[in-house]
Amino acid sequence: MMWSRKKLKKQGKQALRKNWWRIIGISLMLAFIAGGMRISYRIDDAAVRLTGGEIGIPTNAQILNDWYLSIERSSDTESGQILAFLGEHYTPKKGVLAGVYNHMTKERSAFFGFLNAMNDFLFKDKIAEGFVILIGVILLILFLIFVSNVLSVGQCRFLLENRTYRQVKMGRLAFVWRARRWKNVMFIMLKKSVFLFLWDMTIIGGIIKRYSYRMIPFILAENPDIPHREAFLLSRQMMNGNKMRAFILDLSFLGWHILNIFTMDILRHAFITPYTETTSAELYVALREEAFEKGLDGVRFLDDERLYEESDLEEYPVESHRLYNPQVKKWIRIEYERTYSLRSLILIFFTFSFVGWLWEVSLHLFGDGVFVNRGFFHGPWLPIYGTGGILVVVLLKRFVHKPLVTFLMAVVVCGAVEYLSAWLLWEIKGMYWWNYTGYFLNLHGRICAEGLIVFGLGGCAFIYIAAPFFDEIYRRIPQKIARIICVVLLLLFAVDIVYSLIHPNSGAGITDYHVHAGEVLSLLCL
Known part of the structure; x- marks a missing residue:
């Protein structure tokens, strides 16, 4: 049929x-x-042009086309001339391969440029990154x-x-x-x-x-x-x-x-x-x-x-089912209508915070080829994810039977957490740990429509999937051990808060964001 x-x-x-x-x-x-x-937490083309900058990063197709034209126009097609041309038209900034490429174009020799890059990589404190x-x-x-x-x-x-x-x-x-x-x-x-x-x-x-x-x-x-x-x-x-x-x-x-x-x-x-x-x-x-x-x-x-x-x-x-085994039938139960203990909420908070940190670090690691310890704190956690997740789970419990309402409320809760966090960090330290300037429907660069939609969907995932999943696992931990783990995590987090308020985590890939478009316009009007 x-x-x-x-x-x-x-x-x-x-x-x-x-x-x-x-x-x-x-x-x-x-x-x-x-x-x-x-x-992406990078400023897009619109924001850069608004501040007077230019986007000079060509596509791969443009690079290949320029390369072809350089060979066609020049009677000297030696590798040195080609590498020199490429170095003038395309200069990547981040990652190990970018270092190799830049050395090759600078030296105008693939062989000696590669050796020089390997020398930096192996003997000039570059090996850890690799x-x-x-x-x-x-x-x-x-x-x-x-x-x-x-x-x-x-x-x-x-x-x-x-x-x-x-x-x-x-x-x-x-x-x-x-x-x-x-x-x-x-x-x-x-x-x-x-x-x-x-x-x-x-x-x-x-x-x-x-x-x-x-x-x-x-x-x-x-x-x-x-x-x-x-x-x-x-x-x-x-x-x-x-x-x-x-x-x-x-x-x-x-x-x-x-x-x-x-x-x-x-x-x-x-x-x-x-x-x-x-x-x-x-x-x-x-x-x-x-x-x-x-x-x-x-x-x-x-x-x-x-x-x-x-x-x-x-x-x-x-x-x-022929593979049914009563010993593993209830290995995990994902039921979102449940009451969470304080121990579970603490452990879920740190779980969400760690997963958020791991996610943002991985974006830089695999996107730019560099390790960046994201966030205001020095430890492996981004509390904005944990706070948003816990607030959604606790405050929106009454709406779990209305998924659309849950989504909209998650947008409001997570949006408020993100905006207030960005505002507070700016008021305390005068730096940006993220900036949505130039994004569609952004508010002062602290939140944007794109991010809020993802946060709303993520909030629903927290309520219906992630929180019940981890709660079921954490319930199996003996109470005494769970209490010890919670106390240790809270103490480490408290120490990180105190230290970070004095020495906030900052630097390349963390706080190197341009000022908001609105502030740029204000400066231009002075």
């Missing part, structure tokens, strides 16, 4: 309506983990292998159950770990990533193979025990003759993506991504049915019929 785009998209919308807010929350969380959502970057890359790769890839399979499990059952718990994201099959899933998803990386080195192989391997996460979501060879073979067989049709299916969402341009990317997170994900689940179900009709050998591994049978049950009967 041939599937049609219209039918799949209609079924995808129906599935989305069942658990819209949970699907959005899962999509946002996975996007955050994958690094898809970034908030180690930090290397360790960061290794940790990121390990996180993607052991967490991100496995979570994506859990997301597919959630989407498949959501088609049939009215209630699907967020805990389905941990399906692979609950079933104790994470090793096999991790290996298959790693193999898929490596294969795609290698195929990306060809002209169009990466695009084709992405469609060939597209069903692998859904196959694993149905049967995480399937051997790796059979998983790849079955996915290729299911997509055989369907790759172009699936490509056209993806292309049919183009209109939504064009419309998203006019919504400051809100539509993508609030509708387009969840819609495409539920439609992808419908595609898998349609191809699964075709596989059974064709009698493909690998269909013997697709044995979870309860995912597709009509049922009056509210949620999937986990007790009937």
